[in-house]
Amino acid sequence: SKASLARFQPLSSCVDVSFWHTLSKKKLEEFMLSTDPVAIVANFGPSPSRFISKEGKKISIPSRVMLGEGSFEIDADAKKILLQKDLVAMYGVLHNANTVEDFKGFDKRKLIAEAGQRIEKAIEEGLASADPSLLNTFILLTYANLKTHRYYYWFAFPALLPKGDGAQFQVASTESISQVFSDCESLRSFYAMLAEYQANVGLKNRGHFVVLMDESGRNCIKIATLSQYHQLKATDKNKLYFGYVDPSTVPTHPGWVLRNYLVYIKEQYKLQICNILSIRDTNFDQIAKIPPGENVSVSSIAMTLNLPLTSENTSLQDEKTTITTTMTTSTYGYVGWEPNAKGRLGARVVNLQSVFDPKSLAKTSADLNLKLMRWRSLPNLDTDKLKQTKVLLLGAGTLGCYVARTLLGWGVRHITFLDNGKVSYSNPVRQPLYNFKDSVGGKNLKAKIAAQNLMNVSPGVVSEGHCVTIPMPGHTVAAKQEEAVKQEYNKLKSLIQSHDLVFLLTDSRESRWLPSLLCAAHGKRLVNAALGFDTYVVMRHGMRCGDEKQKERDLGCYFCNDVVAPTDSLSDRTLDQQCTVTRPGCAPIASALAVELAIALIHNGSGERGSELGAMPHQLRGSLRKFELLAIEGRRYDKCTACSDIVLNLYKEQGWKFVLNALNRPLYLEDVTGLTQMKKQAEELSFDFDEDWGDEE
Secondary structure, eight states: OOOOOOBOEEEEEEEEEEHHHHHHHIIIIIIIOOOOEEEEEEHHHHHHOEEEHHHHHHHHOEEEEOGGGGGGOOOHHHHHHHTTTTTTEEEEEEEEEESSHHHOOOOOOOOOOOOHHHHHHHHHHHHHOOOOOSEEEEEEEEEETTTTTTEEEEEEEEEEEEEEESSOOEEEEEEEETTTTSHHHHHHHHHHHHHHHHSSOOGGGTTTTEEEOTTSSSSEEEEEEEEGGHHHHHHSSSOOOEEEEEEOOOTTTTBBTHHHHHHHHHHHHOOOOEEEEEEOOEEEEEEEHHHTTTTOOOEEEEEEEEEOOOOOOOOOOTTTTTOOOOOOTSSSEEEEEEEEETTSSSSSEOOOOTOOOOHHHHHHHTHHHHHTTTTTTTOOOHHHHHHOEEEEEOOSHHHHHHHHHHHHHHTEEEEEEEEBBBBBBBTOOOOOOHHHHHHHHOOOBHHHHHHHHHHOOOOTTTEEOOOOOOOOSSOOGGGGGHHHHHHHHHHHHHHHHSEEEEEESSSSSGGGGGHHHHHHHHTTTTEEEOSSSSEEEEEEEOOSSSOOOOHHTBBOTTTTOSSSSOOOOSSSOOHHHOOOOOTTTTHHHHHHHHHHHHHHHHOOOOOOOOEEEEEEEEEEEEETTTTTTEEEBBOOTTOTTTTTTHHHHHHHHHHHHHHHHHOOOOTTHHHTTHHHHHHHHHHHHHHHHHHHHHHHO
């Protein structure tokens, strides 16, 4: 019969959602602004099922090239492909653009020409004989809009196209592979040998092979790699077939991967006629095990093709679904850009906002700003360290709510609240973690509701609330209350010990004493924020133990500037004294400064005075009346009621007994630290001074 022009079914890309998810992660964390090509791997396999039924109609299935989550891990994904005997690896290059304009501006003719030239070089230099995977590669252009989760992409599967109409490949004959072999037993034997070949050969040789037949040309006696072709030809005069795994789903047309294979056969072996086996079946070992007497039904085909000498005619007619270019130094043009869903040359777009898990989207989007910081402003920002830091907020009021929200913005994902209050009607307008429904009835615990609402804001956060009353000096503990207060003390101590950083955000001076003592005793970092009507103070306490440098150990705590012990300041107060009356802007400003100071402290780690995030002052004192902010450094006081050596040593020796004495005896802390004696001496000096002044004439 008359030979007909060879037609090839184009490859179609099939990109799994997991690929886009991985690309997004790598773009944010690894690629950033880099536009360097990235090596990736895809896979394809034979497709015996050519149609699917939809609404009573048969729809042809395209030949698929699959990309997934593992496409970026070439070695690891290759091993997975090896475990699936029917799959063949296809190696490619990813070009990821930073903007949609850059994506549109890719020089596609140049990219496919360069890829085609690499294929030509692999054929000319014999590299493709040892590594046939070089014959079939791909290019993937992408742009990922990480805000909208829209992904623009365009594939190319470069193929060499002989120049001139007379240089095209021609199909002389096509038949079922079952007609090539003498009988069913011979066919089963072939598939058994093919299964053994694919199980033992390397991944790069799996998709191409040489089949040696016996003298009758009806029985397979050996399957070998392309690099063994010359050995087979030199020792045997029997019929040879070139085999390949064919992803085509069209019964009469081979797949796209045959194009470069035919060029290789023509150029490498100088053949003008070749015999091809297009393997389209899966589960070779199962076909081989079909019992004798049963019919063997297979989808693979055998073809004989004419490979004309390449014409020097440089005119080239563009194919409908490809971009072509003629290289003056080559006898081939280059085709292979994939058409879009409308059958036109153009990129494809996929919108995955509705596909991604909403919680996963929220988590990724919440971290977007942080990861973008690493692109230019803070390349060494340790987001993982921030995620792993466990933060305890003592106080779930105005300061606590604002601190928690700002911590979320910095990527902190472990936040615990401690408070003994309940949500009231006055809270929602000042405290952003509560709403009107939370205040109805006045029974909802602040700590619990704050934790719950924080997780509503960011589903990826781990948050819990504890209703605990902090034991305070000057608030006498009756004998019958002692056990209950001790439990509150133990709960507070346990929470401080289990967290990395503590924010002290309570609304009274005495409620800050025990947390300050516990953090100093257990080596926990503490950041303090307190409000006045139009003033605020933010400070970090010095570390009293561990491997901190001396300068860090010398920094004072909240009580180091005082010469009086904390006492009961909550009893017998008017309404305006019972509430935290402050200008509304104070709390957000103080909270933001407290978090920024804490993040710098976490990120720096060493406790030194500066970090990549900037300076780390000891104290910040601000005034809204003067619109003034002062950075101050306070030294450690050896008679401090919260962090002096004598207080810490007594606490370590006596534990709860020491705390109980401080609670029940107003002057106990002043007595043990020497403040009582110091004040007595000061009074005596003042008396002597007055005596002298009175005698002067």
